Amino acid sequence: MSNKKLYIIRHAKAEIPTWEKKDFDRNIMDKGAVRAQYIASKLKDILIVDDKTAVISSTANRAIQTAHIFCASLGFPVHNILQTKAVYEAYYQDILHIINQIPDHINTVLVFGHNPGLSDLTNYICNSYIDLKTSHVAVIDLEEGIDFASLSGGTGTLTQTITEHLS
Template sequence: MLHKHSNMKTLYLIRHAKAEEHSFSKDDFDRDLQDKGITRATRIAQELKERFQQTENTLVISSTANRAIQTAEVFCPILGLDVAAIQQTRDIYEAHLTDILAVINSVPESVDQVLVFGHNPGLSNLTNYLSHSIIELATSNVAVLQLEEGITFPMLAGGSASLAGLLK
């Protein structure tokens, strides 16, 4: 039974850490993390590390917005993941849940776990769509989704995962 469980895939949906307030002088896309955002992201990443199993088949995908990449750059070293290997895509920035799901569906079947660094409302809506839960991700929060047995990332669809944890 344990062996079967090890074949199950895990999806981590991570909302970016707290960023600078909106301002006219800076484009939303370019907003940077606040110090308190970095502090909180560091704490949550350390909590995630307790339950995170590092495998060579782990993929990290981030929105290209500064605040998402900077959050990924906080989490990855703590989790033992290579910052240089982060795949960046604008398709996650201000994206609808179906756009984010399309990015995840393009992940190869061989991948065991995916971490997605992005934005609300898309990530919260995607979490709820995949797992039939009702959660709202605050900044730096991590939704841990366990894909049903036999489901790979290209097959992932509504209701085919369960919410295994919410780190906040």
Template sequence: MTVKKLFLIRHGKAEEHSFLKKDYDRNLIEKGQKRTALIAQKLIAHLNSGKTQVVSSTANRALQTARIFCDVIHYPQQDIQLEKGIYEAYYSNILRVINTIPDDVEQVLVFGHNPGLSDLTNYLCHSSIDLKTSHAVEIILPENFNFSEISGGTCHLQTVITE
């Protein structure tokens, strides 16, 4: 049986906050796009060949990050599961989305925002990390666990993928 993996990926570097644009609508800047592509290339070595599900916040910067990753790992962009509720979500709300992933999925990539993603990592793995933009964590599920079963302290933080 393949070990199931959860990848939590913070969106790339985005435009500065402005009164002229809603936070939700901010886009990746060029630096964010380049760093995202670099991290996506590094992520390839951590993926297994099993069934994959990509889930993304619908905020521009998160979805743009997800699309760059999908291009690099050859995952169809039209198959991205869009979840508006991941935007500005507490870790428990993100976990509820993950807990709905079907049992036949072997790895999940979730694209979102801080502090939710860092808090979720720390909750699942009893770790103490703060994800920077574009960075990804690789989390290993216990043997014979499905995504519907993970909760506080049940997982292992394998690595943080950085540039």
């Protein structure tokens, strides 16, 4: 059995916060969409989407818009995105709790959300020290014998971070 993989993806660059618009309703900027598209195309080189793939997204505009860009590029049906407000402004343990609900037949999970929760989650799972920038992807391999239900601190390895820069 191949190891399960987790892809933690921070939303694309969003509009500057204003008093007129709630933070939750902020949209991604054009340059954010372009960068998300570019990074999604790099992710496509290493990720095969199949019926054992699940996508979870915060319901905040900027997260779901980012998820749509990535899913369109990867060939994942956008109507299958599991949208949950629980990822919005969530503490990393709360995001982990959502991932722990993933059924065993799923081998690949993509999570779209926000900092600091996503970076904190990655660092907790992998004992790493990263700060995800907008649209960046943390690629995590779960250790042998670990499924999403048993995922916890120190049970994953950060194998790469996909950015707009050549790594």
